[in-house]
Amino acid sequence: MLVLTRKRDESIIIGDTIEIMVVDIGQKEVRIGIRAPRELSVHRKEVYDAILRENIAAKLSSRRPLKLPKLREPAAD
Amino acid sequence: MKTNTVIGTEADRKTTIMVEQKDVIRFEEGILGFPQSHGYILVPHEPDSPFAWLQSVDEENLAFLLINPASVKPDYVVRLPQEVANDLKLADVSDGIVLAIVVVPEDPREMRMNLRAPVVINAREGLGRQVVLENASLEIRYPILSEEEQAKQY
Numbered sequence: 001m002l003v004l005t006r007k008r009d010e011s012i013i014i015g016d017t018i019e020i021m022v023v024d025i026g027q028k029e030v031r032i033g034i035r036a037p038r039e040l041s042v043h044r045k046e047v048y049d050a051i052l053r054e055n056i057a058a059k060l061s062s063r064r065p066l067k068l069p070k071l072r073e074p075a076a077d
Numbered sequence: 078m079k080t081n082t083v084i085g086t087e088a089d090r091k092t093t094i095m096v097e098q099k100d101v102i103r104f105e106e107g108i109l110g111f112p113q114s115h116g117y118i119l120v121p122h123e124p125d126s127p128f129a130w131l132q133s134v135d136e137e138n139l140a141f142l143l144i145n146p147a148s149v150k151p152d153y154v155v156r157l158p159q160e161v162a163n164d165l166k167l168a169d170v171s172d173g174i175v176l177a178i179v180v181v182p183e184d185p186r187e188m189r190m191n192l193r194a195p196v197v198i199n200a201r202e203g204l205g206r207q208v209v210l211e212n213a214s215l216e217i218r219y220p221i222l223s224e225e226e227q228a229k230q231y
Contacts, residue, residue: 047213055110058141
């Protein structure tokens, strides 16, 4: 991994279109600004990983047997 | 244009249905983790069921079970970013069909749904997208059946 040192308000350009700026530096956190083309999705990595894992777990081969549980009937009161 | 697509939900039975091109929903970015598949059809599980199948027309063995999350969690409200509405050509963000992806584990009673990254579909335009919502309080693994309801099954 390429590692660069940056100060607050300094940024990094990736290719011609992606800019990553250090917006603020705290004791335990940094705030990062990202400018990227709209077609690129930007996610927090741990959220991305969790959704990826969940999607992979959700994938069903279309021939898998599947008996679905009954859901609660809407309250009829 | 028509294509044949194999779907099926039972062990030894294949179901082939005719798919018309106009019924194919295009996922420009694919479903996260499955970027190679862009065309899907939405097939109801059973009449009046909150479940539906999202079946890839590009890959026979790629399908997801979806659920109308409001059928489990009536207060589930999605605030779509404007860019998503634009991408899906939704005149109004409330025109989108919002469905949660379901995971069916070995014991189907423990099935869960992903509220953080629902599938949003514009049926009229045939466009769809899995949207990762900013709201971190939305659960990625939300149980579909409460423990009490699980105990009542079968």
